[in-house]
Amino acid sequence: MTSVPVLLDLLHGCCPHCACASLLEDSSIKNLSVFLLCGGKKKTHPDSVSHVNALLLGSSSSRSSSCGRSVHVLDARSVADSLFRFKLNLDQRDLSDVRVVTSERGRARLQRYQAQLFTAVYTFTYVICNVTSCPTCPVDHAPHTHSPTAGVQQDEDPEEEGDVDEDVTSFVQQLPSLNGPIRILHSTLIPDMFGHGFSCRGGGVSSIATLSSLNLFCSNKRRDPAAIVTENRRRLALQAGFHPLTFTLTKVNHGCAVWVVCQQPEPESYDAMVTARPGLCLAAPGADCLTLLFAEPQTGAMGVAHAGWRGTLLGVAVATVEAMVTALGCRAGDVLVAMGPSVGRCCFALSREHAVEFTHIHSECVSDTHAHTPHVDLRKANRVLLERVGVRPEHIQDDTDTQRPLVTHCSACNQQHFYSHTRDGTQFGTQAGFIWIKER
Known part of the structure; x- marks a missing residue:
């Protein structure tokens, strides 16, 4: 059975606990394959990644389990790099339908990346899961996920200040040439x-x-x-x-x-x-x-x-x-x-x-x-x-x-x-x- 790729955005105010709970409760999703978006200049706190692993895989911190679930960490140096690695995984498996769990803010930003790093071949379904007040979450997310309600001053960098174009351009210009020189x-x-x-x-x-x-x-x-x-x-x-x-x-x-x-x-x-x-x-x-x-x-x-x-x-x-x-x-x-x-x-x-x-x-x-x-x-x-x-x-x-x-x-x-x-x-x-x- 084909796995369902889910991009779980831990960078832009998405609650990991609530997101995982909704995925586990959704009976329409089989062979769950989750990709944790953690990469960029502001890394996601390791506790969030461990928490997601524990919720989806039980006590094991491995990236796969016998129940058909898998967790993959996208923790490259830039958001563009992480998303491109996600795309390469989709292409290798000939997949095109993607579920994205993120916040309202995350959706706006990820859609800008989507326009440059994907085409209409890919279908993105966005599920909004904001961090506001979540008493069931065991992890203090506010300092690490940059929630709009966290009240934390954001440093200026391309990923947090809206310069998606600069992030994407810088990334693709660093890609190695393939199949020899230009002729x-x-x-x-x-x-x-x-x-x-x-x-x-x-x-x-x-x-x-x-x-x-x-x-x-x-x-x-x-x-x-x-x-x-x-x-x-x-x-x-x-x-x-x-x-x-x-x-x-x-x-x-x-x-x-x-x-x-x-x-x-x-x-x-x-x-x-x-x-x-x-x-x-x-x-x-x-x-x-x-x-x-x-x-x-x-x-x-x-x-x-x-x-x-x-x-x-x-x-x-x-x-x-x-x-x-x-x-x-x-x-x-x-x-x-x-x-x-x-x-x-x-x-x-x-x-x-x-x-x-x-x-x-x-x-x-x-x-x-x-x-x-x-x-x-x-x-x-x-x-x-x-x-x-x-x-x-x-x-x-x-x-x-x-x-x-x-x-x-x-x-x-x-x-x-x-x-x-x-x-x-x-x-x-x-x-x-x-x-x-x-x-x-």
Whole structure:
């Protein structure tokens, strides 16, 4: 039977005695697994921890017992560290429903941590148990749990004075890099006036197997939280050479909308961006979908596009070039396009109904049209469409370009270096192609 994880907050005025009593009386909870939140600059008094152990485990102070209960102490140096260890335990056991026993004050603070260290995959149910006047509690909690009624002057520190952001940021920046150093692929087609690259998956701090370790996108459907993804982006920026706060990712809708940055209001969703303004790093996500970088050295314009199979059929690459021409004064024949890591024809198949649409672009886009799920070449389709809109063939780098170092690797074939939705399923990570105009 699956255990029920309970986070018992001993830092923010929660009564251990009453909390344990309510847990033991709740018949809906089986295989009780309690995590005592004690960590931080202000440690919980040891008597409180011992008291909880005694209540939940009987006379034994061990962390497990024959009745299916277990107690785990989260006593790291910061609240963020303690909560992150709690999250890692949940992830290892593939759990997502959590009961949190805390005070009103604790709930307000823990919800701020929850927003940064967890995602909507996790469901938190808060049970309020305040310390006011509890004659049955054998432990004097007021000096140790920082109850609002204790009347104790609080020292200033991030955890007690509201700086949750500082606590979380400081913690994630100290996490060790996983899976080797950060590796960035560069296209020799893009001139040096632009900084650019295609990220790989090593060197970040994401710990879940399919997201490890330089995942660059946070989703309500995945377990990688905002704080971890923000830290991954920061480390990528430091390695690549752009400012982390300038990193601007397309708001993907698998369509063909293009945002002309600084000239138009930002749309609700868009799969491509173009601009000629320095100081911005444009980025497009990918995890099988094609990421394209656009550079036009004559005008100094640049762009990015995310082209999945739907976006390819809708012409997002063509729409990007057309936006550079009409809004930024570029000539299509001067635009350079580099295609990044993406799923190759070898690993990408669609239903026959959708695959046949690619034959209307070019017959060579689909190799086995009579199969139930024909294989489709997204790179070929985008190359053909780009050439039709006026981009010169030699100005396009893809997997057919043998004169330059390869950047258009198959994301599904190369598990060590790239994320892949096709290969990894719903908990997949995200790499990105990015470009910026260097300061002159």
